[in-house]
Amino acid sequence: MNAMPPRNRPVYLDNHATTPCDPRVVEAMLPWFNEKFGNPHSAEHRLGQEAEAAVEAAREAVATLIGAEAREIVLTSGATESNNIAIKGAARFAAAHDNPRRRIVTVATEHKCVLESVADLAAEGFEPVVLPVRPDGLLDLATLHAAVDEATLLVSVMAVNNEIGVTQDLAAIGRITKEAGALFHTDAAQAAGKIPLNVNALGIDLASISGHKLYGPKGVGALYVRRRPRARLAPLFSGGGQERGLRSGTLPAPLIVGFGEACQIAAAGMAEEAKRLTSLRDRLWSGLAAAIPGITLNGSSEARIPGNLNVTFPGRTAEALMRACPDLCVSTGSACSSAAVEPSYVLTALGLPPDAAARTLRLGLGRFTSEADVDYAVAALAAAHRGAEAA
Numbered sequence: 001m002n003a004m005p006p007r008n009r010p011v012y013l014d015n016h017a018t019t020p021c022d023p024r025v026v027e028a029m030l031p032w033f034n035e036k037f038g039n040p041h042s043a044e045h046r047l048g049q050e051a052e053a054a055v056e057a058a059r060e061a062v063a064t065l066i067g068a069e070a071r072e073i074v075l076t077s078g079a080t081e082s083n084n085i086a087i088k089g090a091a092r093f094a095a096a097h098d099n100p101r102r103r104i105v106t107v108a109t110e111h112k113c114v115l116e117s118v119a120d121l122a123a124e125g126f127e128p129v130v131l132p133v134r135p136d137g138l139l140d141l142a143t144l145h146a147a148v149d150e151a152t153l154l155v156s157v158m159a160v161n162n163e164i165g166v167t168q169d170l171a172a173i174g175r176i177t178k179e180a181g182a183l184f185h186t187d188a189a190q191a192a193g194k195i196p197l198n199v200n201a202l203g204i205d206l207a208s209i210s211g212h213k214l215y216g217p218k219g220v221g222a223l224y225v226r227r228r229p230r231a232r233l234a235p236l237f238s239g240g241g242q243e244r245g246l247r248s249g250t251l252p253a254p255l256i257v258g259f260g261e262a263c264q265i266a267a268a269g270m271a272e273e274a275k276r277l278t279s280l281r282d283r284l285w286s287g288l289a290a291a292i293p294g295i296t297l298n299g300s301s302e303a304r305i306p307g308n309l310n311v312t313f314p315g316r317t318a319e320a321l322m323r324a325c326p327d328l329c330v331s332t333g334s335a336c337s338s339a340a341v342e343p344s345y346v347l348t349a350l351g352l353p354p355d356a357a358a359r360t361l362r363l364g365l366g367r368f369t370s371e372a373d374v375d376y377a378v379a380a381l382a383a384a385h386r387g388a389e390a391a
């Protein structure tokens, strides 16, 4: 039984899965759907030129967010596509240009689209190396150092983990990668707009970003591709040669305008929002810890983004907790395969046994999370947990 009163709208603490569009983003996008619907590649007339100018302004905003130049930004459909272009594109370019480097190094806790892209390259003669993480979710730098050599083409390590929120030491990873002469790719889908990210300071050659993880629309993203020295990629799509040949296809001007607006909003408010989220996150953690003795936090408590808690509950499964809290949107991070719910491979990589992984929830706070939302979540989860003990 759920002791909590019903609510008009669910409390949304799943901001790592996706974020709502900021109303300012929606506003900025609207004219580009019908009034100004031109194809940004139709350079011969005014409607096309207007759309092109809007796309280029957005590209500049995306670049500014990560300290890049506009011409280093390739617009894509999202981080999944960006990761595929970065990893497969780098490998296929190397193979086509007699570069003998064949090793591709990544980490066990990466997003599936990185892990699968790297794994797919084994069939093309590459050597995938998937490194373990420490129990706190961080990559051990000595382990990386030992794995990266003159045969290494690419190192792909995510900036912020989408389940446990830990932040990897990108500057150190960038240095180790550069020393070996390899390319450094980072999946920055959970980092961009949330924490400062400068591609030059961190030695990043390739970085993937997603619009819908930073209060922009779904279906748009970017790949940063370093120009000096140039990170060389083979395109995955054949077509009209848009995006300097790297990503053929008509650019979705409305989505791109929204993505640019989202990047600008995120950059302008980042420091203040990080403070606000840290305080909400701490309120959530202390509330839960007081109400539910024995809960544990997964992932480093220091090297993590403000808006994430990944919590293992004693004595009740995540599924049962979620069932008891229908007005709370949280998630397990588990992958539902055909029949069984499998434990999260990220938590498994941290060394959590399957039964602990099954008692774990990801709580993701965001721009529209209020103190009242946090207090509701604490009360709802505490009540759900007490229900378990009584049962």
Ligand SMILES: *Cc1c(COP(=O)(O)O)cnc(C)c1O
Binding pocket: 016, 017, 077, 078, 079, 080, 081, 111, 113, 158, 160, 161, 162, 187, 188, 189, 190, 209, 210, 211, 212, 213, 219, 220, 221
């Ligand atoms: C969401 C996410 C992706 C996939 O991004 P899409 O834009 O939805 O394709 C990739 N990596 C990480 C870390 C993510 O959080």
